[in-house]
Amino acid sequence: MVYQRVSFTDIDLYGDFWEKRQDINRETTIYSVRDRFEETGRFRAFDMIPPEQGGVKPHYFWDSDVAKWIESVAYIIEKHPDPELEQKVESLIDKIEAHQGEDGYFNIYFTVVEPQNRFKNRDAHELYCAGHLIEAAVAWAQATGREKFLDLMKKYVDYIIQVFVIEKSAAFSTPGHEEIELALYKLYQYTGERRYLDLAIHFINTRGAIESERDLYNQSHCPVREQKTAEGHSVRACYLYTAMADLAAETGDAELRKACETLFDNIYRKRCYITGGIGSSYQGEAFTIDYDLPNAEAYAETCAAISLAFFAGRMQRISPNPAYADIIERVMYNGMLSGVSLNGKEFFYENPLEIDHARRHRNVSVHDSEHYAPARRQEVFSCSCCPPNITRFIASIADYQYTYDQDAVYVHQYMSGVANFDLYGTSVKISQKTNYPISGDVDIVVKNMKGKTLAVRIPFWSKNFTLYLDGGKSDKEIKDGYVYINIKSDMMSLTLRFDMNPRVMYSDPHNTSDAARVSLCRGPLVYCMESCDNAQPLRSLRLLLPLEVEEFYNQELDCIQISARSLISEAPQGNSSLYYSDPVTRSVTSEWIPYYAFANREECDMLVWCSYNEQ
């Protein structure tokens, strides 16, 4: 059985948290990224003027940066026409058309800088760039109905089939950076043309099967169906797993499905930050080992969190395991959202769960330094993959709200807005009205689903909940994370009340970074402390349990701030040593803001996982 998802194109979000973010994304971020790309020569590079003739020298991943920006524009103009952006994309498409090879090949770097090395270097991101261009072309065709870009990319894919499947004339067999596999599946979905699906299957099945190309870093260490743990570069990994899940859902390949489930389970249970961040080491931007989730040294690339949401979203097409929606929610509200500043203009590439400036500066007296993420967001990066990944993800975030099959519609995420979609021949409308995640109250109205089932997710974090059906309290029970409601009338109203009391979360004791610590959360939001709100060294605070908290609205950050009673033990008066017994322990209030909102004021220390003391 395969579930379909309601496309974001069939959903309008308004009246809450995500409408605000989409407004900023559309009004500020997409333009800011455009300007930075303009400044850094990424657009001009599409003129393909060699550096020696005055052109810019492109990086070999610039096609993908621009492609993700085009894809983002496509998603934005689906809902809000914008002739300026549309014109910019069309001009880029014209340039792609003008400079595409006669054989269909298109790549800025390898056309301008190393034309003799086409498809010779597995690590040079050629197929990765192709994948992003394909995704952009599909999105553009979907948004505008104009298929020129799509046709150019179809021609390119035919060339790739020629080189990689028919001639096998490339110096490698599978991409060094996965991405094209999931793009080919999108191309297949849009066109219905089987050869794109076949090429995706070819790349997936060939991966790890060739001795000479075995490499843990890019998930080629063994055939994909034999992979049990998430390894190597985390974005590559989840782009691969996303495509594997696509194919498992599409083809019913049970072995592939099992591999996807095993890999997801490994990430979910052992290799994922509470924020949804993955890839804990900056070395290789990679997964490391089970339970290795350092906080200050966390890498947790924004793109990696997004790629994990992709993977989990595709897994929802296979089954409504509530872990999938749980991980997507973590990413949406924490590990992805921290990647962009509140003003929409600056970005984190890395998303640490702790910033300790003293620790960062430890090596002043010697030469080297350890790696720590920047403590401030930046406008653009030399490798600027994250900003356009954020713009496309936020623009299409409603993709994660609903899935359905013949019998039921699943509500995975709570976002204010209206979905109108075709449920196997019936025009269904589902409206959500909520101030989630500020409030845990969600009013849902369902039209034209009589005889079907609505399955509403009860998040793990909601210790209790109340459900009203047409105004009457219901005592329906949770079954595998969802409450299943039979829709008995053409229009039915439901109200869900989730428990939004601040709570603490614990981590498996094997995760030594968080052992004997707790994280303060409220609804789907992970909270953190910043030193600009807290006078004491953050690590010296012990959160008092059971929690004694007050909540208030922080206008500057537009969020609920939490004040929590805490303890601190300090040196007694007159102490002159670094170490002492008989400390003075006193009660202080620790101040907490949502993790996604950190680093939006002055640069300061930050902490997610806090020591605690049970009374």
Place this chain on the structure above:
Amino acid sequence: MVYQRVSFTDIDLYGDFWEKRQDINRETTIYSVRDRFEETGRFRAFDMIPPEQGGVKPHYFWDSDVAKWIESVAYIIEKHPDPELEQKVESLIDKIEAHQGEDGYFNIYFTVVEPQNRFKNRDAHELYCAGHLIEAAVAWAQATGREKFLDLMKKYVDYIIQVFVIEKSAAFSTPGHEEIELALYKLYQYTGERRYLDLAIHFINTRGAIESERDLYNQSHCPVREQKTAEGHSVRACYLYTAMADLAAETGDAELRKACETLFDNIYRKRCYITGGIGSSYQGEAFTIDYDLPNAEAYAETCAAISLAFFAGRMQRISPNPAYADIIERVMYNGMLSGVSLNGKEFFYENPLEIDHARRHRNVSVHDSEHYAPARRQEVFSCSCCPPNITRFIASIADYQYTYDQDAVYVHQYMSGVANFDLYGTSVKISQKTNYPISGDVDIVVKNMKGKTLAVRIPFWSKNFTLYLDGGKSDKEIKDGYVYINIKSDMMSLTLRFDMNPRVMYSDPHNTSDAARVSLCRGPLVYCMESCDNAQPLRSLRLLLPLEVEEFYNQELDCIQISARSLISEAPQGNSSLYYSDPVTRSVTSEWIPYYAFANREECDMLVWCSYNEQ
């Protein structure tokens, strides 16, 4: 006012902790180091046969390794004649005599490998090696009365004076690795010849004064009297500070004394592990910044702890600040003693305060790895400075027990044994009988001190104590860390009862590595947990406060083991996520052994600083 210290040569330790360690040092360690040095060619190198003629190629610090071993033998044979070792040393002295240059120069490496580069490379340890040879020569003359070695080294020093003071013909002005300064002061003390003191003063005063030689790493960043914080390579730093303190005590140089006090204070309050370890970073084996004392990544070289004890010991000649005895005690019982295995054969170069094997193996999926100390002691190192530093330190450890001036004798350390020494013309005898640090009871008998004062140190860690004078309980109060007792008879007996109840120690909250954690201590011993005694991940344990403990004798490790009630919070039954609320919290017993005894069984995790929960 300058205090003298009672030389270890005037003290016999027996009947307790240190007698055992000195026995192992004399019977096993000194021989084991000898055998390793024999195997690695360190002794053969003194034959000065060039590698191309079949000789060994020496490292440029080998002279110092062998010199410290000779110095250790000298200290050992002061108390226990050993013809075998004595003969070995004499044969080495013969070789030194045979190969010393006509001008007095002696260095294995620069004679055999780079004769053209004598005194051209400041970083090549030439003066450092000279310093250790001088220390050895003085010790050998003291122990045997035979001065051949001393005369050879005096000739060498005359040559050094010629090169560095008179001709100024060396390529540098001050040693890249300090050591010779303190050695010259020893030479001056032994011979009374002023030119050795002058050369020490010359090196100290020149250091940091020459623009082109400024270097933080070796404490040449500014003139020594202007140095306020302990910087750079920590062993170099404390060898320098030791000499500075020697000269301040000798010459009454108030500015130098002030610099010493400021530097000691910086280390004591901000840059020292609770074990007495210093130099928290492996990068440059260096001090870093205030309060930067990471546990798992601690460097804390054994030699550095020893060098800090040297520095503190010299400061005791200036004043009886109890912080000096406190730091020496930390080093003796913790950061130095952890450097050698219980069997006396293996050594730690680095002394971490936490071992977490999972964390160590984090980077299995990528190429690089972070630096962590070995989790097992080794028999010898390519840079094997620590083993012979331990042998000389343990053999002469009684050096730290007493200081005196005209009026008073200070008892700084409690070690079972007898001191017989000349107190400005009177033969004084002080006996201590104690099972310290197993027991906190110390019986002291003082002879021939009528009219003088005995000042006994009350360690900071002893929350209360009882003093009996000739059997009667005394209510004398502590004054600056010591109780001052007027000796009113020719023979007087004292009993001290210190509080040996296990206690927890806190660290300044700015030390983020230890914030919201405690260390369990008993008397002068810092304790730790090892995973071979504790089933739960060590970091997940929370020590319950107030402490609920039981003590028992651990025969295998010959120590008092402490069982302490602790809490652990684990995932509830059926949980399938890495993160969860509502943990199951249960009480467990955590098992603690002295820090010095860790890593003497199977290789396992270890933790000093533990989370806690106040009831």
